[in-house]
Amino acid sequence: MAVVSYQKSKVVLQDNESVLQGLERLGEKIPSSCRSGACQCCLMRAVAGAVPAKSQEGLKETLKSQHYFLACQCVPTEDLAVTLPADDAVPVYPAQVISKKQLNEEITSIRLSCPAGFRCRPGQYIQVMQDSHIRSYSVASLPIEDGFLELHVRKIPGGSMSTWFHETCQPGMQCSFRGPFGSCFYVPDADRQFPILLVGTGSGLAPLEGIARDALQQEHEGPVVLIHGSLRESGLYHGNELTALQSANKAFSYRTSVVESGETESADIRQFAKSELTRLGAAGARIFLCGAPDLVNDLKVRLFLAGAASSHIHCDPFIINAAST
Ligand SMILES: Cc1cc2nc3c(=O)[nH]c(=O)nc-3n(C[C@H](O)[C@H](O)[C@H](O)COP(=O)(O)OP(=O)(O)OC[C@H]3O[C@@H](n4cnc5c(N)ncnc54)[C@H](O)[C@@H]3O)c2cc1C
Numbered sequence: 001m002a003v004v005s006y007q008k009s010k011v012v013l014q015d016n017e018s019v020l021q022g023l024e025r026l027g028e029k030i031p032s033s034c035r036s037g038a039c040q041c042c043l044m045r046a047v048a049g050a051v052p053a054k055s056q057e058g059l060k061e062t063l064k065s066q067h068y069f070l071a072c073q074c075v076p077t078e079d080l081a082v083t084l085p086a087d088d089a090v091p092v093y094p095a096q097v098i099s100k101k102q103l104n105e106e107i108t109s110i111r112l113s114c115p116a117g118f119r120c121r122p123g124q125y126i127q128v129m130q131d132s133h134i135r136s137y138s139v140a141s142l143p144i145e146d147g148f149l150e151l152h153v154r155k156i157p158g159g160s161m162s163t164w165f166h167e168t169c170q171p172g173m174q175c176s177f178r179g180p181f182g183s184c185f186y187v188p189d190a191d192r193q194f195p196i197l198l199v200g201t202g203s204g205l206a207p208l209e210g211i212a213r214d215a216l217q218q219e220h221e222g223p224v225v226l227i228h229g230s231l232r233e234s235g236l237y238h239g240n241e242l243t244a245l246q247s248a249n250k251a252f253s254y255r256t257s258v259v260e261s262g263e264t265e266s267a268d269i270r271q272f273a274k275s276e277l278t279r280l281g282a283a284g285a286r287i288f289l290c291g292a293p294d295l296v297n298d299l300k301v302r303l304f305l306a307g308a309a310s311s312h313i314h315c316d317p318f319i320i321n322a323a324s325t
């Protein structure tokens with residue numbers, strides 16, 4: 001059995017136990033959130049021993065080469081000595097809350113100051129650190145053009161960070177974050193003609209709005225279709241902003257999918273997304289799926305079967321874990 005050394009502690013891992021589980025069993029507080037390889041909150045570095053390739057999936061090459069790994073995905077076959085990330089490899093930025101605005105019953109918009117030297121692409125996510133918690137939130141704004149980082153935070157009953165954002169956080173307060181992470185962002189091709197389809201529900205709109213604005217800002221010439229879904233009309237938000245964006249850009253279309261509307265064409269977001277993809281032309285289309293994990297995973301399969309290339313489907317499932325700390 002592999003032995004994991006961390007600071008002054010040592011733990012012998014049990015069968016199929018991850019580094020995260022083993023260290024928690026010892027009582028160590030290791031930052032984590034999704035516990036399934038999606039959020040990178042449990043990033044650690046191996047200072048001795050080799051980590052399995054699976055525990056480095058999705059990490060930037062620069063982090064991989066410095067032996068960083070995801071503790072929740074790491075079931076080592078040899079002894080390891082591990083540490084938390086160094087500030088120079090994964091810098092932590094201070095930020096001030098500039099404004100807070102309720103977008104609908106469940107979702108609030110938080111604008112953070114954009115620290116000097118911080119660069120990120122709209123659609124990537126940052127990890128906000130508050131007390132001992134660390135959670136991922138997608139960037140909805142264009143940080144350089146807008147001058148701030150906008151997050152759309154859905155309130156999760158009993159959730160530590162989302163409750164802090166909804167109930168305690170006020171303009172003027174300080175927080176810190178690290179990042180950026182993720183590869184869900186607009187990458188222009190030489191011809192800029194390919195169709196773009198963006199689909200999400202709830203706060204999944206955050207990265208999609210950022211990606212759509214970024215593509216239009218970069219003068220994308222092909223059609224850009226954004227579908228925002230919700231169970232009921234009141235779950236939608238930013239309708240005015242997106243309608244204005246549509247009026248100002250003939251390449252952009254804003255569509256909504258509301259289950260309770262009963263609309264034959266649009267109420268079923270899965271069917272609606274598939275027919276929009278067929279209309280746009282599946283071959284060559286770039287697809288972005290964000291938000292509720294079940295929907296994201298389901299759409300990923302359906303749109304692939306409808307003809308989209310798997311390398312052109314980019315997903316950010318907002319995985320929340322019941323056992324998160
Ligand atoms: C890549 C990525 C990007 C993300 N981007 C965003 C974003 O832009 N906006 C956003 O709002 N969130 C986003 N998330 C989710 C976010 O990171 C947090 O997981 C979420 O805000 C919950 O954190 P919390 O601290 O409030 O809840 P936690 O303290 O983590 O607690 C979760 C609690 O809620 C309960 N719970 C678990 N699942 C659910 C559920 N589906 N509904 C209700 N309760 C549940 C559990 O019992 C648990 O006790 C993203 C996640 C990932 C992985």
Ligand code: FES
Binds near residue numbers: 031035070071
């Ligand atoms: S990737 Fe390990 S906790 Fe999210």
